[in-house]
Amino acid sequence: MMLAFAALLGGLGAAARFLVDTWVNKRNRLTVPLGTIVVNITACLLMGILAGWATSHIGSDSVRLLLGSGFLGGYSTFSTASVEGVRLIEAHQPMHALWHTGGMLILSLAATLLGFAIG
Numbered sequence: 358m359m360l361a362f363a364a365l366l367g368g369l370g371a372a373a374r375f376l377v378d379t380w381v382n383k384r385n386r387l388t389v390p391l392g393t394i395v396v397n398i399t400a401c402l403l404m405g406i407l408a409g410w411a412t413s414h415i416g417s418d419s420v421r422l423l424l425g426s427g428f429l430g431g432y433s434t435f436s437t438a439s440v441e442g443v444r445l446i447e448a449h450q451p452m453h454a455l456w457h458t459g460g461m462l463i464l465s466l467a468a469t470l471l472g473f474a475i476g
Contacts, residue, residue: 405472
C-alpha cells in the first residue's frame with residue numbers, strides 16, 4: 358500500500374513540477390531555464406523542512422518516505438537541470454552553463470540547510 362501511495366504522490370509531484378516550471382518559464386526573460394532552478398530550489402527547501410521535522414518526530418518514517426521519495430522525488434528534476442546545462446554548452450554558452458549548474462547546486466544546498474533549520 359505504501360508503494361501505491363508513493364507512486365501516486367510521485368505523479369502529483371511531477372504534475373506540480375510541470376505547473377511550476379511552465380508558470381516560471383512563461384515569465385522568464387533570461388537565457389537560462391529558470392523554471393528548473395525554481396523547482397529544484399523549492400524541492401530542496403521542502404526536503405530540508407521534511408528532514409528537519411522527521412529527525413525530531415518519532416514514527417515519521419512513513420511520512421518522510423511518502424513525501425520525500427514520493428512527492429518531492431517526482432517534483433525535483435536534477436536530471437533535467439543536467440541536460441539543460443549540456444544544452445547551454447552546446448549552444449556555445451559555457452559561462453551560462455556554469456552559472457546555471459553551479460549556482461543551482463549552491464542555492465539548492467543553501468535551501469536544504471535553511472529548510473532543515475526551519476523543520
